[in-house]
Amino acid sequence: MKSYTLNVNLNQFKVEVAEEALLLWVLREHLGLTGTKYGCGIALCGACTIHVDGQPMRACTLPVANVAQGQKITTIEGLSQDGAHPVQEAWIEAQAPQCGYCQSGQIMQAAALLKHNAAPSREEIKSYMNGNLCRCGSYMRIVEAVEGASKKIAGT
Ligand code: FES
Numbered sequence: 674m675k676s677y678t679l680n681v682n683l684n685q686f687k688v689e690v691a692e693e694a695l696l697l698w699v700l701r702e703h704l705g706l707t708g709t710k711y712g713c714g715i716a717l718c719g720a721c722t723i724h725v726d727g728q729p730m731r732a733c734t735l736p737v738a739n740v741a742q743g744q745k746i747t748t749i750e751g752l753s754q755d756g757a758h759p760v761q762e763a764w765i766e767a768q769a770p771q772c773g774y775c776q777s778g779q780i781m782q783a784a785a786l787l788k789h790n791a792a793p794s795r796e797e798i799k800s801y802m803n804g805n806l807c808r809c810g811s812y813m814r815i816v817e818a819v820e821g822a823s824k825k826i827a828g829t
């Protein structure tokens with residue numbers, strides 16, 4: 674076992690876990706942040722997408738040791754204080770989710786896209802979101818939601 678200090682959603686947490694522990698399970702089982710989902714466990718579906726210093730990462734394959742040097746980890750619970758992030762609002766307006774299982778990962782991926790490209794083309798959205806799978810096939814609504822969030826950011 675090893676002790677790590679993690680910066681998650683602007684709070685410091687001390688956890689004692691196996692040295693090779695993966696971030697997804699530390700978030701879910703030690704910090705109770707269950708919005709980050711387990712899908713494939715091999716970085717292929719995007720259900721576990723979180724941000725590390727603003728970059729989207731797959732928590733299911735990310736050793737906690739790699740993000741315990743003060744990196745800023747953001748989960749779906751920390752994306753906004755009150756669910757008022759433009760991506761979250763646009764998601765609701767577009768009624769993007771079906772079962773919802775993949776959607777926190779989708780939202781985190783979309784938020785990362787819009788952070789570095791606030792006005793992506795439809796092709797850029799599809800390309801950036803390509804690794805986030807949805808077994809319910811909500812892909813078109815997700816594209817529309819990202820476009821809606823982009824408009825909100827632009828204030829149009
Ligand atoms: S659970 Fe992490 S990418 Fe699928």
Ligand code: FES
Pocket residue numbers: 770771772773774775776806807808809810811
């Ligand atoms: S909404 Fe069901 S898996 Fe995406």
